[in-house]
Amino acid sequence: MATSALRAAATTAGRLSRSTTVVMGAESGHHVFRVKGYSRAKEIPNGRYMTLGAIDVGGHSWSLHYYPNGKTAFDAGYVSLFLSRDGGGGGISGMPATYRFGVLGRDGKPAPSFTNSVFRTEGFSTQGAYGYEKFMRREEFEKSECLKDDSFAIQCDVSVAAVEPAGNGGLAGVAPPPLPPAVVALPESDLQKDLAELLWSKLGTDVTIEVRGETFHAHKCMLAARSPEFREKFFGGSTQRKTAVAHNIQIDDMGPEVFKSMLRFMYTGTLPKMDEEAMSAMAAGLLAAADRFKLDNLKKICEEMMCERVDVGTIEISLVFSERHHCPKLKAKCLEFLNSPGNLKAIMAKDGSFDLAKKNCPTLLLEFFMKLWLEKGSGELKLLN
Secondary structure, X not given: OOHHHHHHHHOOOOOOEEEOOXXXXXOEEEEEEEEEOHHHHOOOOOOOOEEEEEEEEOOEEEEEEEEOOOOOHHHOOEEEEEEEEEEEOOOOOOEEEEEEEEEEOOOOOEXXXXXXXXXXXXXXXXXXXXXXXXXXXXXXXXXXXXXEOOEEEEEEEEEEOOOEEOOOOOEEOOOXXXXXXXXXXXXXXXXXXXXXXXXXXXXXXXXXXXXXXXXXXEOHHHHHHHOHHHHHHHHOOOHHHHHHOXXXXXXXXXOHHXXXXXXXXXXXXXXXXXOHHHHHHHHHXXXXXXXXXXXXXXXXXXXXXXXXXXXXXXXXXXHHHHHHOOOHHHHHHHHHHHOOHHHHHHHHOOOOOOHHHHHHOHHHHHHHHHHHHHHHOOOHHHHHO
């Protein structure tokens, strides 16, 4: 089948289209080739190609060749891409040039999974082509978001050396100008998922923790690495003490759900998904747990959650916890809320208003009302009567 016939077969379902965005440096540029009718192009036999188009860079014409089913029998199941120099350049026989191919993602940038991660430099003659036999596996590409509406786009970056023929027929100044650093595709980390599986599978656990009748299994090294409190409990102090807590721990000052969420955070750095009601109910207890076991990041997260939920119903517990667990941001949020006359009156209208705060943080409450009296006069203090 002739090349023109192959192009016609590949574009029956949708025209082959090209759009150019050429950003020229001294001797470099890139071109975006847009290919429509991917499914129909797959009918082209192995070893046959379509020329997607040409780009002029550095006084030379460069063509991109697309093999939908691979260039050789060893490449079946892959897309092959090759670049050739068509002529020009004053008769230079071996034109040094650097190139890279990349399939564009939905954001219009080369997708790391379908971009060769390094630039190749070749001495291009007009008799051959250079590129990648196994540029991308078709099966993987067809599952990606790069293929949309049976079309995709390929960006070709080319950098050409500014050269002149030397007196002896060789080349002078053949080093090509540098192109931008290559994008290296890094796989998404599975560490979080793997550590969660390690926790809930109980594989290799060496300590049990009893929390109000519910038993949890964990790994001492993980707990010690995440919490200074557990580190001291397991590996600090006397040998006799370490032996006593070597395998079993009893915790009675928090609920099982709070401890379970804290344990998950220690392994994965994340909290379980909860609705608003459950999150509001757990935030204070989780903050207390984080403070006890010196989990600073979790404490900051819980403090932020409590700040977002300060209202007439939560103000007292928030005020108490801000003082008890040394949370300056939460304390400032509570005092800001109380400083509004409307909020203060709504709180005072409740039965037993400020009883919890009077019992647990009387000094803080006194400081607030003294400041209120100094700023606004004794009228506000009559609310306490």
